[in-house]
Amino acid sequence: xxxxxxxxxxxxxxxxxxxxxxxxxxxxxxxxxxxxxxxxxxxxxxxxxxxxxxxxxxxxxxxxxxxxxxxxxxxxxxxxxxxxxxxxxxxxxxxxxxxxxxxxxxxxxxxxxxxxxxxxxxxxxxxxxxxxxxxxxxxxxxxxxxxxxxxxxxxxxxxxxxxxxxxxxxxxxxxxxxxxxxxx
Amino acid sequence: xxxxxxxxxxxxxxxxxxxxxxxxxxxxxxxxxxxxxxxxxxxxxxxxxxxxxxxxxxxxxxxxxxxxxxxxxxxxxxxxxxxxxxxxxxxxxxxxxxxxxxxxxxxxxxxxxxxxxxxxxxxxxxxxxxxxxxxxxxxxxxxxxxxxxxxxxxxxxxxxxxxxxxxxxxxxxxxxxxxxxxxxxxxxxxxxxxxxxxxxxxxxxxxxxxxxxxxxxxxxxxxxxxxxxxxxxxxxxxxxxxxxxxxxxxxxxxxxxxxxxxxxxxxxxxxxxxxxxxxxxxxxxxxxxxxxxxxxxxxxxxxxxxxxxxxxxxxxxxxxxxxxxxxxxxxxxxxxxxxxxxxxxxxxxxxxxxxxxxxxxxxxxxxxxxxxxxxxxxxxxxxxxxxxxxxxx
Numbered sequence: 001x002x003x004x005x006x007x008x009x010x011x012x013x014x015x016x017x018x019x020x021x022x023x024x025x026x027x028x029x030x031x032x033x034x035x036x037x038x039x040x041x042x043x044x045x046x047x048x049x050x051x052x053x054x055x056x057x058x059x060x061x062x063x064x065x066x067x068x069x070x071x072x073x074x075x076x077x078x079x080x081x082x083x084x085x086x087x088x089x090x091x092x093x094x095x096x097x098x099x100x101x102x103x104x105x106x107x108x109x110x111x112x113x114x115x116x117x118x119x120x121x122x123x124x125x126x127x128x129x130x131x132x133x134x135x136x137x138x139x140x141x142x143x144x145x146x147x148x149x150x151x152x153x154x155x156x157x158x159x160x161x162x163x164x165x166x167x168x169x170x171x172x173x174x175x176x177x178x179x180x181x182x183x184x
Numbered sequence: 185x186x187x188x189x190x191x192x193x194x195x196x197x198x199x200x201x202x203x204x205x206x207x208x209x210x211x212x213x214x215x216x217x218x219x220x221x222x223x224x225x226x227x228x229x230x231x232x233x234x235x236x237x238x239x240x241x242x243x244x245x246x247x248x249x250x251x252x253x254x255x256x257x258x259x260x261x262x263x264x265x266x267x268x269x270x271x272x273x274x275x276x277x278x279x280x281x282x283x284x285x286x287x288x289x290x291x292x293x294x295x296x297x298x299x300x301x302x303x304x305x306x307x308x309x310x311x312x313x314x315x316x317x318x319x320x321x322x323x324x325x326x327x328x329x330x331x332x333x334x335x336x337x338x339x340x341x342x343x344x345x346x347x348x349x350x351x352x353x354x355x356x357x358x359x360x361x362x363x364x365x366x367x368x369x370x371x372x373x374x375x376x377x378x379x380x381x382x383x384x385x386x387x388x389x390x391x392x393x394x395x396x397x398x399x400x401x402x403x404x405x406x407x408x409x410x411x412x413x414x415x416x417x418x419x420x421x422x423x424x425x426x427x428x429x430x431x432x433x434x435x436x437x438x439x440x441x442x443x444x445x446x447x448x449x450x451x452x453x454x455x456x457x458x459x460x461x462x463x464x465x466x467x468x469x470x471x472x473x474x475x476x477x478x479x480x481x482x483x484x485x486x487x488x489x490x491x492x493x494x495x496x497x498x499x500x501x502x503x504x505x506x507x508x509x510x511x512x513x514x515x516x517x518x519x520x521x522x523x524x525x526x527x528x529x530x531x532x533x534x535x536x537x538x539x540x541x542x543x544x545x546x547x548x549x550x551x552x553x554x555x556x557x558x559x560x561x562x563x564x565x566x567x568x569x570x571x572x573x574x575x576x577x
Binding site for chain 2: 010013014015017018021022025026027029030035036038039040041042043044046047048049050051053072074101102105106109113115120121124125127138139162
């Protein structure tokens with residue numbers, strides 16, 4: 001007699017979350033700018049995913065949860081709350097070079113509107129194509145392009161020195177780079 | 185900086201961010217939610233069957249819904265400041281129960297005498313908003329076919345659904361939709377549409393007597409329903425509380441907002457929005473450790489009582505979902521409905537009051553509830569609706 005399986009999806013759900021939640025939380029943090037808010041966002045998205053797991057598990061659960069996460073992040077009342085929270089000081093001090101960059105980048109991202117931040121994170125942290133980014137956010141590819149362009153321009157304005165921090169110290173004046181040059 | 189630099193910056197920005205919850209936490213929350221839904225469904229069915237309504241339960245309701253208040257399912261009792269949902273919700277039948285029914289006729293073919301509610305379903309599979317439905321006081325659900333209000337997008341591209349709590353007039357005769365650069369006014373009794381041009385990004389609507397207050401982050405207008413005349417108004421579109429329909433045109437406008445330790449209740453002149461009074465919101469009536477952290481959603485006045493959804497500190501968690509009723513004269517919190525933690529963020533927006541002093545509130549995941557703060561009674565109105573609801577009144 002074969003083993004009777006009573007799995008209601010829990011095992012596959014847990015396996016999926018174990019693989020994806022770390023990256024999703026980090027993406028949520030980049031969009032929210034606040035760790036508690038990011039935890040809230042992720043837990044909400046994972047609850048919604050669990051409730052729909054039987055239907056979603058055989059399709060593309062990663063795309064499904066990503067759409068929930070990002071659209072919730074830019075949704076109405078949550079957006080209001082995030083805007084106030086992100087005005088709070090950074091959660092921890094940093095003393096090393098990466099730590100300083102982290103704070104600078106955190107502050108720079110905090111000066112972008114949520115939708116622009118979401119586009120940047122989807123494109124350059126999640127490494128999604130413009131089309132996949134558009135699908136995750138429920139907008140057109142044209143909107144992704146324009147939001148990405150606006151986000152990069154804003155980053156240049158608010159953190160002109162950020163680019164230098166990611167590279168070794170220049171050895172000649174020619175190595176100095178002013179502003180950002182990113183191909184969206 | 186090139187794309188690789190940007191990727192590197194984003195990566196180091198989050199390199200010390202690690203999950204605080206085990207992977208199974210979401211599944212367990214979902215299990216508790218499913219269990220509650222099953223219990224609610226079973227109890228509702230049992231009530232229907234035991235009440236001799238077996239045929240009624242299987243047959244679509246015919247004719248207009250009863251125009252009466254919902255009978256309580258439990259004896260009223262003195263209610264404590266902090267109240268909770270019952271373990272099992274009863275659904276005693278309600279004119280609003282048809283809110284989830286599909287539209288059977290276009291509004292243009294059969295305008296309403298009075299609308300009870302508007303509903304815009306949300307398709308979870310495709311993550312899209314559906315067409316707006318209009319539930320009339322005759323129990324018939326119409327499709328809003330004379331206009332398709334668009335979602336609003338602010339300068340940054342942040343999107344909000346066109347239908348939000350507050351868009352339906354208290355008398356159920358008009359709907360007002362904020363659009364970028366204009367206000368759409370729909371006369372639901374004739375299906376006529378007017379577009380009133382207004383400058384700027386508009387997102388939120390509140391009916392104040394015969395005026396529509398419409399605005400966004402940086403500008404607010406008061407628009408006369410009859411004439412369409414608009415004038416700037418100095419209020420917060422986010423924190424403005426929907427006035428009691430019985431209050432006169434000159435009744436002060438009320439705002440509530442702020443954060444824990446600095447929650448404020450402010451009254452403003454209805455004419456120009458000038459601040460009249462400002463006072464702290466106090467929650468000393470609540471037992472330790474209960475506190476109100478921050479309000480969200482629209483606030484609603486009923487006489488001198490004000491209801492608005494909030495994130496609260498409960499005896500379980502800092503950040504629970506709740507609904508707060510406070511005295512609009514003093515700013516003193518009178519009651520809190522503790523909705524717990526196993527819900528969506530901003531799950532439970534207040535949608536208004538009924539004429540018997542019950543608060544109508546959204547529950548997500550879930551449907552629509554009535555909460556009587558004076559008795560602690562909570563009854564279900566509709567189950568499992570996914571989408572946005574606006575109620576009259």
